Amino acid sequence: MSRGANIKAVNLTKKFGDLLVLDNMNFEVEAGELLCVVGPTGCGKTTFLNSLTNLYQITSGQILIDDEPVDLKKHNVSYIFQENSTMPWLTVEENIRFGLDIKKVAEKEKKERVEEFMEIVGLTPYRKFFPRQLSASMLQRVSIARAFATKPNLLLMDEPYAQLDIELRYKLEDELIKLWEATGTTVMFITHNIEEAVYLGRKILILTNKPTTVKTFLDNPLPRPRDIASEEFVKLRNQVTDLIKWW
């Protein structure tokens, strides 16, 4: 089981030229948390995630992973993008292996992890298939398996299910919960879908519109498996909706 990382943002600010996108954000995510980040469309959620990992250089402030400045070569971080990011020239099993090759994991362990995560996401029969031969949901499952196979301490997901139909989304949401429970990885899941945030998150971080600031953190104590039609679920969903609407 991988250990989740603790994330701390101190006065996180990001500007593109004169445009202030992230404004003095302060928050902390505990190790092993499944945090959903919601906010109005176009509020800068992706910028927020990219800034956390230095994919965008932040203008000022600090991001700490386990109390150290973020360093992708040192900290074990994985990222699942909204768009398909599987390598088209690699087969399913080679794609899942990709991160392990980069991290120079020992050959025996590599093989075991590829088999394990390929099995978990149900792609073992498709191991020799190339991405162009797979459906959208299968591609996203490859990305999920690749991300989890590296046993990251922090997994960042940028609206990974936004382009999938509702049935596949539910299926992959359940798969994510299963993997998170099994690995103990800290997960930050960005979504504009409030129902998805309430269904997945143990905590919900609500962002304001641009410039993006932290509006509030909500605890989500609903037991799993969660019933989206239950009174408590609907109540929490409405509460999040109101927080996004009335800012």
Add this chain to the structure above:
Amino acid sequence: MTKKLFKDRDDFWRLICGIIAILGFLLIWHFGTNGTRLGEIMPGPIVILKSFFEAFTQKTAGYTIFGHTFWSLSRVLVGYSVACVLGISLGLLMGRYRLAEAIFRPFYEMIRPIPPIAWISLAILWFGLGETMAYFIIFLSAFNNITINVFMGTKSINQELVGCAKMLGANEAQVFRTVVIPATIPYIFAGMQIGISSSWAAVVAAEMVRSSKGLGFLIVSGMDINNISQIFVGILAIGIVGFLLATIMRGVEGKLCQWNVRGK
């Protein structure tokens, strides 16, 4: 039977259509040159094919058709190989690194529009009338096509894939090796295919200037002695070798790029 020889029915019918088209063309050629005014300046296909097969054993300027083809091919392979190495390297560097693009692209853009043939006079003055002149012209014609394809391919890489590798902790060398090069392979092959065609065009031009062997020489000497069949034999050999090279290249691409629609 067709199942064993061909991947599917489409392949089989494509071959049949190809054969019918070639036979049709030969028939039109035959009747168009048989007893007509066109036949006075152009031999029919039977005469050409007869000369072509005779060239397997009969020597022209000391070589059979195989000898002339070998000389042209060897010139092409030298110039083309150097063009592949330098063109792929420069295309990757300019496409990936802004500094390399800033330094090399202005020179490249100046050289690119100049037809290789325009360099022949300079090449003769620099390298004399020997083999080096031919290598140089062949190199230039392939280099331009390969470099531009690889450069455009490197520029068009999906940056999310690069970001994905970086997120997993890849350093620049790993990004280059595991993402940039594999993503560019279809463009490298496209450039190499165009490059081999232009190399063939260039070798003929270089051999026409001054040479005592090679398919270009065969064509020019045919013109000098008014032997139209010999000219056609040279042209036919160029076509066949060009077709074989393109087929080999497509086969290699198909193996290396199974993931790609082009390589399928």
